[in-house]
Amino acid sequence: MAETTRTIVPQDGIGQAKSELLPPIINLRPINWFFDINRAMSLWPVTFGLACCAIEMMSASMARFDIARFGAEVFRPSIRQADLMMVTGTVSKKMAPAVVRLYEQMPAPKFVLAFGNCAISGGPFKFEGQYGVVEGVDKLIPVDVYVPGCPPRPEAILEGIFSIQEKITGFRWWPKAEEIKS
Amino acid sequence: MDLSLITFVQILVAVIAIICLMVANAVVMVYVERKVAGFIQRRPGPYEVGPWGTIQAICDSMKLLAKQIFVPANVDLVLFFLAPVLAFFPVLLLFLPIPFGPYLTPWKTPDGLVLILAFAGFGVLSNLLAGWASNNKYGVLGAARAVSQSIAYEIPLMLALMAVVFQAGSLNLSVIVEKQGWVPWEWNIVTQPLAFFIYLICLVAETNRAPFDLPEAESELTAGFHTEYSGMGFALFFLSEYANMLLVSFICATFFLGGYKGPIIDGFWWTIIKAYAVMVFIVWIRWTFPRVRFDQLLNINWKWLLPLGLLNLWITAIIIKVVN
């Protein structure tokens, strides 16, 4: 446990994570494409919630909205086995180092979903003279998809997962809501 | 025990077939487990990836294959990589004495049960090594729990199986199946209901499944002994968990449910149907009961299962003596 003594480099009080991606060892397009599809179809999130938005994440994994239909219900307690970090809720300055640490501990390929207005920009806690809240988790870690709302509905978390799948594979897998309606 | 060339070739073929069986079983069981979990909680479970989500497990395994293998600082490198391999391979050996069908036994050895009970300890050893080598406090705690749980539950498990062995008069698994009839009331589950009950509880505990999944209790220990394993290391632990489940289900089918004997034609299909019925039962238990506390877990074992197992063995011995 050498990691516990390491200090995060301070940057206006909080650390900031770097994201670097090494190129694959075998760089063939069909292989990359194959693994990308598999990655997109099994995004395992971390069991990790910060504030009220986490309730919506839980209800998304329950019977009515059932995130399991898209293979994303395996909430891993250990960050080493997870692919997707849903930052659900207010990132306070006290919590920020832990979020950065978790992001750094996640093995690549890793994806981040900023869920709720707080995680996007500070939400209702952004006002003149506030001192406790990080205004947007993208100030700390690179974010792939933003899901707005206070809180967003559970359908929105599914839509966020679809967007990540589209970002990984370059292809929209499921029909859009308005296409179904018409 | 003659280890002639034919036996050797037979075992070699069997080992390859068993590896295929284990991998196929893991893929099927991951899907079945998630689907059953879904049905129990009134949701569809994996549904969109492939027809009814059937290729979900393959996608998961491919993703784990391509995931970064993370090695934390200050780990014991040899043990860290040895542990998942050690979790997976000794399970192979345990399948050898199991009679899958009347003519389909990988290795007909007179000491089948001794072989199984002797090598069953390797699974715990791998958990201990994994927890110790990953240099993580949750890992060590999980490993310690795994060891104490598995040592405790091995004793009633052995007592339950010994009662059946007394009855059949042999350690050979084929003989034990032969002594049972083809109709359900001639199976050992009827003559040894208490032993079956004890074995059923011990089987869940031995495979570290909920409600006895204390070694990886996620609410207290993150992920227990495999906290630091990512990618293929984790996948191997997963694979060995399902292989262990398959093994205990096959032993359950052989000892208590009449093995390959069944109503129409005897054959390996009956063994497989019975083993998978036990397997689905284990999954059902997992998604129904909450996790027990660790002291409760050990109390169930030392205060209930062990005396009951001894009593059962004693009564069996007396009845056999009187009848003979």
Ligand code: SF4
């Ligand atoms: S966005 Fe709204 S619901 Fe979500 S954490 Fe912030 S205040 Fe709570």
